[in-house]
Amino acid sequence: MWRGLSALATQAAWAPLRLCARCSTGAESLVPRSTIFALSSGQGRCAIAVIRTSGPASGLALRSLTALREPPPARKACLRLLRHPCSGEPLDRSLILWFPGPHSFTGEDCVELHVHGGPAVVSGVLQALGSVPGLRPAEAGEFTRRAFANGKLSLPEVEGLADLIHAETEAQRRQALRQLDGELSQLCQGWAKALTKALAHVEAYIDFGEDDNLEEGVLEQADRDVRGVEAALGSHLRDARRGQRLRSGANVVVTGPPNAGKSSLVNLLSQKPVSIVSSEPGTTRDVLETPVDLAGFPVLLSDTAGLREGVGAVEQEGVRRAHQRLEQADIILGVLDASDLASASSRSFLDTVVAPLVAQSHNSGGQRLLLLLNKSDLLSANAPACDTALPPHLLMSCHSGAGMDHLLQALKTELAVVCGDPTTGPPLLTRARHQYHLQGCLDALGHYQLATDLALAAEALRQARRQLNHLTGGGGTEEILDLIFQDFCVGK
Template sequence: MPGTTIPASWMRLLRSSRVPRLCARRSNGAASLAPGSTIFALSSGQGRCAIAVIRTSGPASGLALRSLTAPREPPPARSACLRLLRHPRSREPLDRALVLWFPGPQSFTGEDCMELHVHGGPAVVSGVLQALGSVPGLRPAEAGEFTRRAFAHGKLSLTEVEGLADLIHAETEAQRRQALRQLDGELGQLCRGWAKTLTKALAHVEAYIDFGEDDSLEEGVLEQADRDVRALEVALSSHLQDARRGQRLRSGAHVVVTGPPNAGKSSLVNLLSRKPVSIVSPEPGTTRDVLETPVDLAGFPALLSDTAGLREGVGAVEQEGVRRARQRLEQADIILGVLDASDLGSPSSCSFLDTVVAPLAAQSNKSGGQRLLLLLNKSDLLPTNAGPAMDPALPPHQLLSCRTGAGLDSLLQALRTELAAVCGDPSTGPPLLTRARHHHHLQRCLDALGHFQLATDLALAAEALRQARRHLSHLIGGGGTEEILDLIFQDFCVGK
């Protein structure tokens, strides 16, 4: 403000805004960022809440902090202090807020950052955002811009950025665990280890090209490089043969409920989804189209599909529903076959066992094959101490009563086992490949290693290793096009 004496502590704070300017484009393909720009945004959720978090990033963050909290002393770095916020121009009080100051490069983005924890009323949030907009050099952030700056400053690798995006969008326990592992950098560390192996092998090959006729090289240099590359091929092949479990974990496994009419398929869908997705009626053929709903099944994401009862339809509409049901069965990852436990001898039940269950049971649980769970519903209608469990002609099955809920816990446990096989268990084993981009670069890396093995010239062998290493670099963010980066960062909300 004119005529206001700036305390020496504020001058030190301004001089501490020492974030280096970003180039128009980093050499590793990072985002193009306007040099010297400072961004601000609401980082917590929209709507009325107890606390809302507003943050800034950029060299003018210190100026914004001073403008809203003067004449009080600035807070110590990374310490929360209570401050009265005022509009920079009118000096009208806005709110009492917790203020945090993160001088770069020790911040999330690597730049000077400020956080304001204000009361979450819409009027308060709007007033503070308007006040920040009046500070010279500040502008509203775009979607994902905070994280993009963190990537540009080397605070996060590209796989860690993807893990952060997955964590924000995680809806199930398994998705949360997988996203945390990727955010912790497990996949990036694995790729960097592979890249180190390739660098060492490339150095040996190039050294042999340059000094192969000298006596200064150790014996077996090329043989060691070949052994390292072969071991890396095995490791890459193992990760690529995961049947795309990681991608299913992100998007959800496809679980299809099928069976003859009136077996209780719609009741099962409603029970698993915990809401009335499908109409339940004693009239056969009630469901005539495929009804889909995303659900959390035993901690795993799934797309649950209710389908028409499999029988020869009595009308054109039901026949089309049956056709769609059979088409959806071919696309399923897990099939829940439902039969009426009290009517297993009916023609429709026998036909379903012969034409659907028997072929699926023969190939179920094979690598890459569809997985089948056979459920005998309406177990509450069975006589006491009697049931189909002793029938040796039936394949492995589970008893269930959608009306009483008996057998539901056992079903959920079985589903958890099947979903862990389809999606991968994020709590154990190596990090999963959660995106098609990961598969693409690892496959191209493996292809390049194959060219190395077939190369008849050492110069071609060295170039194959360079290609392989380049694809690993692209995977963790050491290169890539602006379009790919835009697709990755567009998943983020404004303020992240």
């Protein structure tokens, strides 16, 4: 008989159908009330809609709608006619899939119904499931929450699944898939295992230090393990929030003197008319933002007012906001008019903005700068392309599109530095929660001093291990879980 059903529920599942509360008495109490169902595919008309259930009454639900006498083969699609369990009215011909627990997404008995995606069909099947005793509509994220509760997913894997659902760029998809595959969880579990082993050695030395039964060098080995974890934690925490930028988007700010082509560049990169383009200086007087997929990376692209001494109060405020946004930028696109490099506004921009950024990047690896010389189409064939005293730059034309490929490649390189490359290296920390718990673990290890007090060293290891358990979900509070699952849709 199908797994996951109690003996009474099994009798109800395979007895003659008297399942609707309106059609029977007493049957409803035979089935547990914790089975959920929902539409798992998108809303609206589509070719195929997927409806699924999870819980001990999933087998009963499938028996109710298909009148099957035996369970279908596990994890194999079968074509069956679905009928309403009360009226017997045909609903649709559906592919059905049976996933007996614990080998399912949630760890419980699950059913998937692949029906035609018309609203009337979907509504009819959902109403039919709602009439089966023991079934109720799922809440947002409840399927994934059950998978977490049943140990099918760790908390970072749950977060990876949420990020995968919301991924809008190729880099976000790759990073979310790595986290869903458990790379961050496995890394934390490895650190926790090393700390557990070190803790066992320290506690053994506390209990049996005077005996001859302990191997030599036990504390030295524990100390090496702890220092190795400490170094690895420090390395991950020095990633400059790259993973969080990859998840939420890097700030790319376009700046330069008036009429250099900043708004044209923003429109070209975003492929839509975000900013007004005019030959009149000072057209852009506020910060205009637009989310953009640049070379596969998520970016918040900002167009700013031309940097000059404002001729009015409004333009002066726009220039002030432009300077403020430059301080928050991860990457700065400095735009100059290639045909007007000798102007006072261009020289002022080079001296006051470009030169300090170049010096900063050389000294401390600060904000990234890409200097662009726009309007290359206005240069005469015999004129020099640019001033040789300029820092490294790219020559392009927003009007003709020349040089755009080189700009996108340069942006991809810079964004990979700022956001991290999701295809290589260790897994990135994509949420502030990850960074908080790893920092807490590192802080706890800061109190680990074997030479001072073995008992305090053991307590420091316990605290450090507890922080790693919180990260992977072993000690999370309900409030944290609610916050994580609130972004999931119904059916997931």
